[in-house]
Amino acid sequence: MSRPPDASPDPPPSREVGERLARNRARPVVLSIRSLEKRYEGSDGSFLALRGLHLDVRHREFICVIGRSGCGKSTLIRIIAGLEEPTGGEILLDGKAVHGPGPExxxxxxxxxxxxxxxxxxxxxxxxxxxxxxxxxxxxxxxxxxxxxxxxxxxxxxxxxxxxxxxxxxxxxxxxxxxPRILLMDEPFGALDSQTRTRMQGYLLKICRRVDVTVVFITHDLDEAIFLADRVVVLPPRPGPVQHVMDVPLPRPRRREHLLDPTFIRARRHLDAFIHEDEPDDEPEVPVHGLADEVRDVLEF
Amino acid sequence: MAASSPRVPWFVVGRGLPPRRASALMALAFVLPLALWGAVSYVPWIWHPMVEVVEAGATGLQEGKQYGKSDFQAANASAALEGREPAAGRPANPVFLPAPHEVARGLYRVFTEPPQLRDDIWFHESVGHSLRVIFWGFFWSCALGVPLGLLAGTFAVVARLVEPPIDFIRYMPAPVFGALMVAVFGLADAPKVAIIFIGTFFQMVLIVANTTRRLDRSLLEAAQTLGASRRQLVRHVIVPGVLPQLYTDLRILLGWAWTYLIVAELIGAKSGVTAYIAQQGRYFNFDLVYAAIIVIGVIGLVTDQILQHGARVLFPWQRGEAGPVTRTVWSWVALVPRGVMGLVRRLRPGPLSPVSGRVDVAAS
Structure with missing residues (x-):
């Protein structure tokens, strides 16, 4: 697992959280992704979307997959759902390879x-x-x-x-x-306004507590990922193995106050380093040309 | 009206009109052409290029006949030169433009006047015949075209196999098949039905296939993740998914069928409304010709309105689909029971009035 140089080590979980994570790890694997590869053949050459991807998802786990836009998150979940066929590797559900979509x-x-x-x-x-x-x-x-x-x-x-x-x-x-054995969610709240999204996150967690289901949830929203997940999986910007997996060091049930918890903020900063690695810190200063003098005065003031 | 909406501009890009203004414009759309027609017919100095001879005098012109203005004047001039009695006439429009009241009378006559010759048919018989031909032509077209279109839109295999030849045939005008169809099916109605079929079937397959392909693909994916098999996808997603648009497609294609009716009725033995109209044209009964045309138009409009309204009943999940004509017509229709109720209330002062009075109070 590669790690950017400035990333702090994984935030340490509290004892209670640590016990829960250990219980999770003891559960059987439901979904297993084995050296997955997806290559699109186009008229102007081929395009590699995923390569050498491994991931195990355990029973009743809530996994959030994040990554920069264009890193293949949606391709991954569509392959798990069976809506697209991988060009290499395989998807195992309860140890059996799956092909094509199905209600499980x-x-x-x-x-x-x-x-x-x-x-x-x-x-x-x-x-x-x-x-x-x-x-x-x-x-x-x-x-x-x-x-x-x-x-x-x-x-x-x-x-x-x-x-x-x-x-x-x-x-x-x-x-x-x-x-279903596993519930796949492809940025399900991406089209909702922020208040509705917040409410929906609460609903979803409540439902997951009452229903025996394993969740793989794609999002580009770091707060959402940390708030919902047991583990956050970071896909690399270019096709390759999973870049990082973080155990979320927050207790359950999750509450809105957790968003302001130092643990949460540390976890967020930790993930931020992966997502925004080697991006320029500040936007380059753009000179203000062609504006009327009055406007420029206002801006400079 | 001017007082109620002084600020609302008349020309707004991409927005509807206030309902009152919309229905006023609708009414105007009917009234304006009528007014123009009336003006041309009843105001003698507008157009009237002919002269109808009232009294022939000694000019040799025939009484009751129409002549061009210059011919009439030339005849009178030569009569004056030779000291003969000139003809008297009044300005008239050509025989192919009867006045509104004549056409209105024609709308009555067209149903009551018996056919001139023993072999001729009544107008309503001719309409019935035309409707039968359209019905069977369109029926066979739908029976074969809709399933084939659905299959072609669903399975690329079928599309590749079926669409190229259809694309080739559909650009051939249906009339070119006339002689062939008569040779194959004889002189009765069968070749006419076949022409309507040919005119609509090939278009229908392509249009239905296209409609099917335009169905939101993510609905198919969702159904697949819910465990739908291939057969279930067709039955439970594709068919119900395309139904509303399919209905609209068929409504438009029905209009095409009417267009091909003319061709169909001209091949072999002339039949239906086309035969009737041609016959009346030969007798110079242009009031009846116009009446017949109007009746056809009304039949078309009424069918289309009924079908449009049917769509709202059949597909309740699609709201606000009605076009401007439908909306206005139905708002007018809705006025009728309200007016009747008002009349009833006014005419019966008996036991009803206290109830209605209470309702009024409650409403206000």
């Missing part, structure tokens, strides 16, 4: 992707219907998931009648209704 790997997309012609209930029932569940049983199950995400009163609404946050809750309920 649920996915929540940034763009909601709810079926507009189905009601909230219809959307959540969808996966159960595909699996051939009996209709009444499926509707009953679906309502439980809808209640879990707090949308019991909206079961008969169409997606177009819901706000962005509500749509994403439906998408989460829809993915969970198929009882």
């Amino acid at each position: 790997r649920g996915m929540v997309f940034q763009a909601y992707t709810l079926f507009p012609w189905l009601t909230v209930r219809g959307n959540v029932v969808f996966g159960l219907k595909m699996a051939g569940a009996e209709r009444e049983r499926a509707e009953y199950e679906a309502m439980r998931w809808i209640d879990l995400v707090g949308l019991g009163g909206f079961a008969n609404h169409y997606p177009d009648q819901l706000s962005g946050g509500m749509k994403q809750r439906v998408a989460i309920a829809r993915a969970l209704a198929s009882r």
Whole structure:
């Protein structure tokens, strides 16, 4: 694992946190990524998106994957979901190689992707219907998931009648209704405003406490990653093995106050060094040309 | 109106109009051409290039017939020169432009006047015949074109196989198949149905395939991560996903079918409204010709409005899809029951009035 020279060592976890992390490490591996490679062949040569990627995700872990834009985060999660085939390496779920998409790997997309012609209930029932569940049983199950995400009163609404946050809750309920072994989330809150995003993070953690599920969560927001995750995985800016894995030294359940905790801030600074490594510190000074004199006076003042 | 909206500008880029102004403009769109038509028909010094002879005198012109202004004057001039009695006439429009009231009377006559010859058909029979031809042509077109289009839009294999020949054929004008279809199907309705089919089928396959391809691909991906098999993807995602747009496509293609109706009715034995209109044109009954054209237009408009309204009933998740014409027409239709209720309330002072009075108080 390479490490930038100015990065401080991993922040030390408290005893309580250390015990929880140790318990996590003792759990069985659910998802195993083995020397994954993805190369896109285009008309103007090939483009390497991922190379030599290894990662193990343990049962009931919450993993956040971060990295600079264009580092292949989305490609990674799409390959895990089976929406794209890797050009090398393999994905093991419970020790068995997987090919193509399947309901045991649920996915929540940034763009909601709810079926507009189905009601909230219809959307959540969808996966159960595909699996051939009996209709009444499926509707009953679906309502439980809808209640879990707090949308019991909206079961008969169409997606177009819901706000962005509500749509994403439906998408989460829809993915969970198929009882996936692992829940894949591709920047699910990226399109939401910051207040809604904060609320959604709380919802998600609450849901994960009550549901037996393992989560791989892609984000570019460091605060979000630290706030949600047990472990934060940093992908390298150029294709290569995982650059860094950080155990988040915060206790659970997470609370908003943790964002101001010195531990949190240290963890954030620690990750910052990876993400913003060898980027210029300050923007170069741009001379103010072509502005009217009055404006320049104001600016200089 | 001027007082209610003094500040709202008339020309705003990319924005709608206040509802009252919108429906006023809609009404104007009908009234203005009518007014223009009326002016040309009833004001003698506007246009009127012909002269209808009222009294022939000794000019040799025929009474009741129309002549060009210069011919009429030349005839009168030569009559005056030879001391014969001149003709009297009044300005008239050419026979192909009847006045509004004549066309209005034509709208009645077109249904009541029996056919001139024993072999001729009534107007409503001709309309019925045309509708039958359109229905069957469009029916077969949909029955084959929609599934094929869906398959071509879903599976690249089908698209590669089916689309090139269709692309080739669709640029051939449907009329070129006329003689062939008559040879194959004989002189009855079958070749006419075939022409409508040819005119719409090939376009339909390509349009439906395109509509299918435009379906949001991420919906397919989402369904796959929920465990949908290939067959389930088609049945539970592609079909319901394209349905609203497919409906609109078919509505537009139905308009195409009407266009090809003319061609279809001209091949083999002339039939339907085309035959009726051609016949009346030969008798110079242009009021009936216009009446027939208007009836066809009304049939088209009413069908389209019904279909547009049907879309809102069929696809409740799509709101605010109605076009400007639909919205105005339905707002007018909605006025009718309100007006009727108002009348009823006013005409019946009995037991109803205290109730309605209470409602009014509650409402205010």
